[in-house]
Amino acid sequence: MTYGPETLEALQRDAAEVIARYPTPRSALLPLLHLVQSVDGYVSPDGIEFCAQTLDLTLAEVSAVATFYSQFKRKPNGQYTLGVCITSLCAIMGGDAIFDKLSEYLGVGNDETTADGMFTLEKIECNAACDFAPVMMVNWEFFDYQTPASAVQVAEDLRLGRPVAPTRGPDRVHSFREVSRVLAGFLDGHEDEGPSAGDASLRGRKLAEANGWAVPAPGAAAPAGAAAEGESK
């Protein structure tokens, strides 16, 4: 390993904290891989060696895990991952056009990083925000209801160093390394930023309120079976 003594000491201190969360040390492997990404910007050979030594695994065992998961990068990642959802629904609602436009703007294709190390463009699979389609994730923060123009604007603002806020997330997007540290389980103090929920998440609730609809009051329920029978017919 080529880590300097200070880096190594910090890694070891953090790793001990991660391992303490689990009954068995090996369970710490995924968070430790996120942790080495927060230091190196990807899962480096050093990072693999560190995980192997720390958890008493072979290099092959660690590599086998690192290559299985799409969030672990085997080459230096950009400061910002622009992930455009291209699973069926988002793709059809316009995700394909967004990806193509971003690719043209950045001059890179899928899973490629711009020469200045600023952006990695990625086609991502369904990110559980389908009611906000088409969706883009920037360093795994939600950018809802995207268009080709809005996605390019996000990239341009980031390139110019302007603060960029996700639709549902912290006040601004943080770097790939900073976010990787959160994914290792270390809070960054931004959990109280951003909204409770997006507008689509609240539509049913608001409609119910407008119509005076609610669950039955507890205790006012009909006798067992009666209401259920009626409903099922």
Place this chain on the structure above:
Amino acid sequence: MTDTLTPLLTSRWGNPDSWTLQAYLKAGGYEALKKALSQDAADVLNNVKDSGLRGRGGAGFPTGTKWSFLPPPDGGPRYLVVNADESEPGTCKDIPLMMADPHQLIEGAIITSYAIGCHHAFIYLRGEVVHVYRRLLGAVAEAKKAGYLGKDILGSGFDLELTVHAGAGAYICGEETALLDSLEGRRGQPRLKPPFPAVAGLYARPTVVNNVESIASVPWITLNGQEWWKSMGTEKSTGVAIYSLSGHVQQPGQYEAPLGITMRQLIDLAGGIRAGHELKFWMPGGSSTAMFTQEQLDVPLDYDSVVAAGSMLGTRALQVFDDSVCVVRAVSRWMDFYAHESCGKCTPCREGTFWLRSVLRRIEAGRGKPEDMQILEDIPKSIVGKAFCPLGDGAPSSLVSSLKYFRAEYEDHIENGRCPFDPKAAYLFKEVAA
């Protein structure tokens, strides 16, 4: 008669600072926990069992029954693992739940742990939602500080550690045994069952794996009782559930309703189909379930009625596609997903999804051959029922069902050597990529 919509798990979403302990307590949070801890664990379990609550993660297995499968205590550890790996295409309910109301899930996890005798529970969250992870980590820290987690919870003598774990990008980890392997620090690949997790799960110890929405329902059932829960929904699909509408409806979003509401009602609540268009097809439970068309708009969306109509309720991930959408394109893209996400362990799934992807892509691109129709019929038969886990079973569902309703559309692609649809017509925005 229960009201049309019944916000319960979604009832605090959007409240000011709804994710904080202070807001949760103000809205009546952790009262269910106090009630549970004052009862015998067996009574807490039986209340949930008698409520008829069925798993909200897709399979619909009765939650309390799953808990009761744990062998009698042997002095060793038993675990609760909450499946928060929400990844089934179209499914988008657990992520907003945890972002807006993480304490609801935590309270459910504590009550469930108490009921099953677990002292270390886990929430396995997919890694691609960093702000949700922040909210969960923050909420666990708050709950611990306030004495809802840790040693001697609220003076009851009950101890519980809760670890929130972030995955790293793999759809397969939503399958419970793959999730357990992943949580053990391995590649997320499914295990052969039996043994089931109830007998040999995490670290080969008795383990309950439940979906986020199932666990978040537990405080409500504990607080208000199983009779109240059963007064909503249908006889065999009790209670309320979150329905997620996406795609070509006017108002996509989360609509919480008694089980048994119909798609016609939901589309109406969501303001109808996109203006100037008609419904073409929809997915009732995510992309792994058979598609429906206008014909099934009045099928009650409960577990058994949807099965009887030829599909599955799954995660109530209702994806709506109007008449601008090419069904071959939609199915082809879902097959891209399954080919990408197949973990590779079982040959029928790994190779089958690969070849289906290739054939579907060439048909959509106008390079299909007449014999491709037979290939599309044959390959699914070599996958379904021949792999370890449901990924393989679900992968060809959209294809097989689309051939039933839209066979002519595939043949048209092949005969005319082109896709008859303009993808731009389906976009939700007006601007056209230059």
